[in-house]
Amino acid sequence: MDLHTVDNGILQHLEEELEKDDWNVMISHFLGVDHCGHRYGPDHPEMTAKLAQMNNVVKNVADRIEMDTLLLVFGDHGMTKTGDHGGDSEGEITAALFAYSPGLNMVPANPGSIHPVQVSQVDIVPTLALALGVPIPFSNLGKVVEELLAKKGESPAEVLNKKVQALAQNVQQVQKYLQEYKKVGNELFGELWNRLEQLNGKINKDLNELTTREKKMAYTEYLNVAKMMCETVWAKFNIAEMASGLILMVSVMALIVLMVLSQANDVLVLKRLLLLTVGVNSLFIFTPYASISVMGYVASGMIVVWLYFHHRYLDCKSSDINITDGFSLFLTLCIYLGSFSNSYVVVENYVISFMLLSLIIMYSLISFLRRQRKKNMSTLSWKNVKVSLNVRNVVCFMAVIVLLVSVRGSSSYWKCREEQSWCVPSQVHTPMNGLPESFRNWRYFTSLFALVLLVWLPRRWLIMCGNLNGSRLGVLLVSYVPVITGVFVAAHWALQAAPLQNSPLSEHAVVPPRLTFAVTILFVVAMYCIPLLIYEVPPKKSFGPVVNHPYGFVPQVYHKLIEKYHDGNSKNSNIPVVYGLATAVSAPVVSIVTALLVVLTMLAGDGLAPAVLVLVVTATSCFVVHALCSWMTANNIETLLKPSWAALCVWFILSVHGFYVTGHQPTFSSLHWSAAFVGFTGDWGGSNFFPTLLVGINTFMAQILFGISLPLIVLAPLAIGVAFPRLRGNRLESEETSRGEFLLVDRPEKAKEAVLFTAVSYILLHAAKVFCSSLSAFVLRRHLMVWKIFAPHFIFEAVGFLVTCCCVVLSTVFFLRVLKVLYAWSEQLRIKNT
Structure with missing residues (x-):
């Protein structure tokens, strides 16, 4: 550790500054003693030499100051015998204070006493x-x-x-x-x-x-x-209450591990777990810590649900955790443990982006090697690996490259923490009216271009999949609502850039955002009520078996459904042709996400609109890599639907990465207070609910986006596989995977289990991060940086976890609603064709 560079730099300028008379306060912060204490401790010869140097500095300064000058020499903390500090021991919280001035008559308060005067910092x-x-x-x-x-x-x-x-x-x-x-x-x-x-x-x-x-x-x-x-x-600090809550959380997490590794009967395991958790939580009911019991019951219920689906759906054994999952969980564990380091918290945005890239590269590489092993050999060695330049491998490689570029490029939109002295603030966080006029047009049209892509790309996907054909009300809403709200947002940004003082438009500047909020809320409600985005061609217009069409995919009801709809003696040959059936489950989710993207982009501000686009491109690349890796390794439909721990860890890390990409930091000074005025002039009628809500949505937009789009992890392999058949190769054709997401109608229980397991596992990944943040705040409660770094980090993690839970629950309910409506539609089709 360098003990002298900073101190020598100060000494080079100190004497020169003392000669000047243009200062009232001069601060010289010598760091050598602190560094020496951490490196060698207080009793090392290096410390003796360093203190001798500081004594000479103090003597020289004291000899040079004038009568009206006061010299104060003090440290910000003490140290232990090992050179550490941050606790509350006497040696750590005690430091010397030396005061001297030629013009003061400083007489000790208790002259003759061996005890010096004690003052607080x-x-x-x-x-x-x-x-x-x-x-x-x-x-x-x-x-x-x-x-x-x-x-x-x-x-x-x-x-x-x-x-x-x-x-x-x-x-x-x-x-x-x-x-x-x-x-x-x-x-x-x-x-x-x-x-x-x-x-x-x-x-x-x-x-x-x-x-x-x-x-x-x-x-x-x-x-x-x-x-x-x-x-x-x-x-x-209420140590008893804090420790009780942490012990309860540790107990519950230990039970998860034990139950996952257990080979006992599922029902017996769940009964014992339920009785045990109820018993543990009941201990707190009649104590001052009853709130812990309530939280414990909620956690226990979530764990029981998770274990139920883990045992029933995954049939978890030690062999289920392959090398990809193990590597993913290891990186995730490193992120959790980073919560105990103030240096990690300060640079978490850098570490998270590195972890994300490492995990994606390893995920795709190991999936390719596992595919090679299954395909070509019983034992895998590097010299036997043959890289074939088929379409799937090329697309996977390009998706990884796009992801690498987008993650690295997203650093342009990070917001600087106070502790990041090397960070250069970006102008993307400057309001439009605070920019030079020559720069406003450039940023406005750049942001507008990003907004257009955010609306056009999902719309193009839905058109390609055939989900925007016909005249259903849901189809019309999806076709026009994101475009209309996008126009409102563009108008809002234009009004922000325009000088509105003494302008008749100033009174109407809040109208576009309010219309955007209202239309989006109505759109979400309507999509929940009528989620199907399909078009059934009338029988008289049916034109026989068609697989592709210029206006989208036209998947048929294949022979399995025909056998289900007609008995073996039926001669009915009117096979229904339906547009958008292969992506009928994911299309409503994509539509909801698109509408939310417009609102989130508006709250983020015009400067961060490209950041939202970069984040969406990153997430889409992750979907492509996940889908291709699933097709490489899946053996049947059940394993194809089962999201691996690697995929869940990628989505978890990506949500943390998104928090920083959208210009946030876990500090209160980084909050985007301007979001409170989107659609409001500052007069909120005495209530702070709406401005608080808008700032909260702005702060946790990444958690909202990735929580709402979570079901797409389950649906991505099916949707991408049917949209681009060459990417899935010739695998699983016996399972009729060309039917896409409609095959979930035949497997509703498997679909529900898959999405519920995904939801609970994703929540648990976030819960573990919150636990580590709370544990670090508890363990380091006497740390110098507890209120500066650890406590704000815990608060942001906790609130973000609550937002994640709400969004995941809503997205899961919406997924089950779409599946239920699609199943009801298929039953009506069966009755009509019987």
């Missing part, structure tokens, strides 16, 4: 404020250091009066702060608050009757009690 704030002649900061709780107020030549009475005046200003400031703090409903410790009120009354009523020394004692007691009360309230 917060006492430096009011002392420096009074010394510089500026008001004491509003939220200060420190007490002015009296020993630094006596000048040489002043009598004891003059010194005492000066101290009383300084303490009076100090008390007045603290009183004002505490009164304002209590007004907003914050908790203050009852007994100490009553004591403060008594002291306050004594100071205000009996002030004229008190001697100067008694006034000083009253002021000093008031400030000491005020600081003690606030320390009691603010530094209070």
